[in-house]
Amino acid sequence: MFATYYEIIHYSVTDTIYVCLVNTGSGVPFINGLDLRFMNDSPYRTMNRLLLPWVQADLGGHQTQSSTSYNDDVYDRIWRLDVNLNDSVSISTETNIDIQGSDNPCRLPVEVLRTAVQPRNGLNSLSYNYTRYTENSEFHVFFHFAEIEQIAPGEIREFTITLNGLNYGLFTLEYLKPLTIGPYKLQDQVRFSIDATLRSDLPPILNAFEIFKLWPLPDSPTNQTDVDAIMAIKKAYKIDRVDWQGDPCLPFTTWSGLQCNNDNPPRIISLNLSSSQLSGNIVVSLLNLTAIQSLDLSNNELTGTVPEAFAQLPDLTILYLSRNKLTGVVPRSLKEKSNSGQLQLRFGYHLQRLQLIF
Known part of the structure; x- marks a missing residue:
């Protein structure tokens, strides 16, 4: 049996991240460990898409293993040491590079930056072709x-970058100061060369490079307003259901009593909390489920009055409140929607203290 690890970079727009393993037909999923790294506002952030590290190349090193993760890499990247650029030679230094004082947001480890490659004698270009490309990537x-x-003194190292036939630059470097250039967005393949300019006294160098594949998320998480509402409902009524965890609607609806639509992002359209031992007033969070079509709160211990704001939910067509301990007046607006056939309204015969006002 071989160990397999997966690494993705995901920018979360909320303070909560849900991780769900789903059986896709290949057996019951399991996981041995899950490591999370906080990347803050790094250049790696993308909206509604994942970044999959395909190549993270530490160039110019002399280590024998094919990859390594340095202890002082704050993003815990795994750097490949077996990536070679055409007609290149290694250079290195033992001098310290001040990555702490640098404003470079990629924050590479010192060990990665202390080594580099440059062209062989007489050449002025570094080139690389990424061959594991796929169409529409x-x-x-x-x-x-x-x-x-x-x-x-008086010499310069100046170069340009050519990516899939397009030229970028001019670039120059400062001694022992990290510089990250990118991200560049490329389609279908990655082909680059780093070329010295005509006035450059020295050949180009490259310490490291990274290639990420962008992976679109097929579905967005549940509408955040709906998530906030259902979490507030769960807390207010102390609902303790084993399956009420994770994203309410994704990867598919697994929360008992809850249904979602196929919008992107999905919305909660049905909530059945009948016979759920609910007590107290009807919480205002229920009114924040603005796409709700069916709401069943029957057979509980709910008290207080019926909010008139239920009539303002544009898609609500079913409202069951029977067998509770509600008091007060049934809102006229709800009764009018019921009489017109827009709303299926059930109070039941156990609500003797509710008054119907016509």
């Missing part, structure tokens, strides 16, 4: 630089 590419050679 989108990639993000980052280039990481740090000048690790002391350049003689």
Whole structure:
């Protein structure tokens, strides 16, 4: 049996992230561990899509293993050491690189930045072709630089970057100061060259680069207003159902008594809390389920009055409140919608203290 790990970068728009394993027909899913890393407002953030690391290349190193994760990598990236650029040679330094004082948001480890590659003698270009591409794929590419050679006064190292035939630059480096260029968005493949300009005294260098594949999320999480509402309902009524966890509607509706539509993002359209031992007033959070079509609160211990705001829910066609301890007046607006056939309204015969006003 081989261990398998998966790494994704996901930018969450909320403070809560739901992780759900689903049986897709290949057996009951399981997981041995889940590690989360806080990436803050790094350049890796994307909206409504995942970043899948395909290549994270540490260039110029002499380690024997094919990959490594450095202890001081705050993002816990796994860097490949076996990636080679055409006709390149390695260079390195033992001098410290101040990554703490740098404003580079990618925050590469010192060990990655201390090594680099440059073209062989007489050449002025570094090139690389990424061959594991697929059609209709989108990639993000980052280039990481740090000048690790002391350049003689009056000399410059200046270069351009060509990506899939398009030119970018001019770029120059400062001694021992990290520089990240990107992300560049590429379609279908990744082909780049880094070329010295005509006035450059030195060949180009490259310390590291990263290629991410963008993976679209087929569905958005449940509408956040609905999530906030159902969580408030769960808390107010102390609902303790084993299946009431995770995203209410995704990957498919598993919450008992709850139904969602197929919108993107999905909305909660039906809620059945009948015989759920609810007590207290009808909470206002129920009124925040603005796409609700059917609401069943029957056979509970609810008290207080019926909110007239139920009549303002535009899609509500079923409202069951029978067998509770509600008091007061049935709102005229609800009765009018019931009489006109817009609302199926049930109070039942156990609500003797409710008054119907016509």
